[in-house]
Amino acid sequence: MDKLKENKKILYIGIVVLILIVVGIVGIKFYKDYQYKQTYEYKLVEHGYTLEEAKKLLDFYQKPEQLENLLSMEKNSYILELVQEKYYIHSNLSRYLEYASNNKEASTKDVIAIVNVNADYKYYEHDIPTDTSLGILINVNKYYTLPEDFEPLEISDISIRYSYEGNRISSEANDAYVSMWNAAQKSGLTLIVNSSYRDFKEQEDVYNSKKASLGQKEADKIAARPGHSEHQTGLSIDVFEMSNQSTATFKDSEAYTWLKDNAYLYGFIERYPEGKEYLTGYSAEAWHWRYVGEEVAKIIHQENITFDEYYAYYIENQA
Template sequence: MPSEPLIALALSLLISLAPFLPAAEKSAPEEEPARVVEEQPALSAEQLAALAQTPASWFDEPALLDALSKLPHYDETRAQRYLAYRTGGVWTLEQVLRIVNTDNDLPRFTAAVDADPDDGDLILVNKYSRLASDYVPEDLVTVEPAYSNGGKLKSEVNDAFCDLVEAMWAETGLHLVNASPYRSYQTQKNLYARYRTQYSEATTDRFSARAGYSEHQTGLALDVIAPGGTLNGFKNTQQFVWMRDNAHRFGFILRYGDGMEYITGYKFEPWHYRYVGVDAATFIYENDLTFEEYYAYYVKK
């Protein structure tokens, strides 16, 4: 929810914008003098930040689209889809843009399309983008045994991971273990089925990917732990703190961030990292983006 200072600033901003926002139609007098509408001044960074955190329910339909159009990544071709989030008082303007621009307003799985292998390290695999059952990445290699419990990764990812582990050791004296790298379609299918014997489909979908919808099948993703540790305990380790702040230096991103389930489709996974290359990882880290957003704004377009 927006903080009180942001709400106050947003209210002030709405009042200042009122003359420029679309108004309801009125019966015009028989003779109405021509009106001169001054050009609206550009919003400051502070005003844009406040506007982004304003609840969508504060606007009528024309005003909502007008307000959204002032924010980065507004897409007029998705206008009608943005309007679906006007009521309910749940989503901010920024969240509306993030949801619709990443297609999270569409039904998961049933609206899925085939992932594009030509995207290389930037391939998107999620609940809207699936891999074929026979997809196997090229150049899989066995992960360096000193840094892994076994398994494979793409060659360049393995090299980057080894560099990362060695840097962590050199800078902090901490070790890191790759607990779960590449998984085949069948392995993921079996894993998901096992979880389904314990949890409902809705609950399972929050933490386990269905077969064909797992990044692990790309050979670009891995789960890490501290030596002798567990996945669930990783967030309480110094290794996690270092990974959160430094993984991008080696081309990795924290894939399923805290509070981003409405975009990524998965609850917070501090142990799950995805290789996208140093340039993309650094940009994502510095701009606080999900990979879904990066893909929508800079890969897909």
């Protein structure tokens, strides 16, 4: 009898232990499910992304606010293509998506570049006062504007040995130009500057005279509106070679090839290259060179990007 009682007791204990184990396992599973549901992987999958897509997005996005931002937008697998691009800037995401949906023929690389440089906006309809504290890296174009009273970095005359009379640029750029001139001279080329710093008033006169003779539409194609000209920075030169000073043929000259290969070593970049008109907003100008300093010129040269793209990604985006 006692033995039977003992066995029953063991059985009850056994049952209780078993129940506890089952409850424990189920509880852990529920808890784990609960925990998983708090993860962004789960939330992204619930939002419509495949598990694989969710994992890729998580590889790229590390910050919770970026993931929340993603969840607040409609599911769009094109985002996965965008984030693979080197110059992707998260704060531009909704503009990338909008531009891409309106321009189906544009490559992903171009969607990124166009939006980064603001070319998804119309020229002169999206003015941004430019950051004038950036010194040699100041950006001026059809979106970024200089104030009328902008004072360039210390300006000095370019010696008539290297330039037509009356040309002035910032001293640092001037020194760099002289070094470049000497190097070109050693290659048998005599560079000559025919245009450089222009203040607001001078640019206004240039633009207004074009506008008076050609009308605004044509004037806008060949001259910058005052406040929008890079020449007002004191960091740009229009440079030719003694034997070729024609805007029509300079691009075919030996001097132009030399500048393309060497100017970056002296801190100058080609500002309006051929094939990049849709990013710079300007027809190609083989003669217009901009001083940005050696370090930045090297990056722009190596990565084959425009200054506008450099500015968006390396300056604004990192600020």
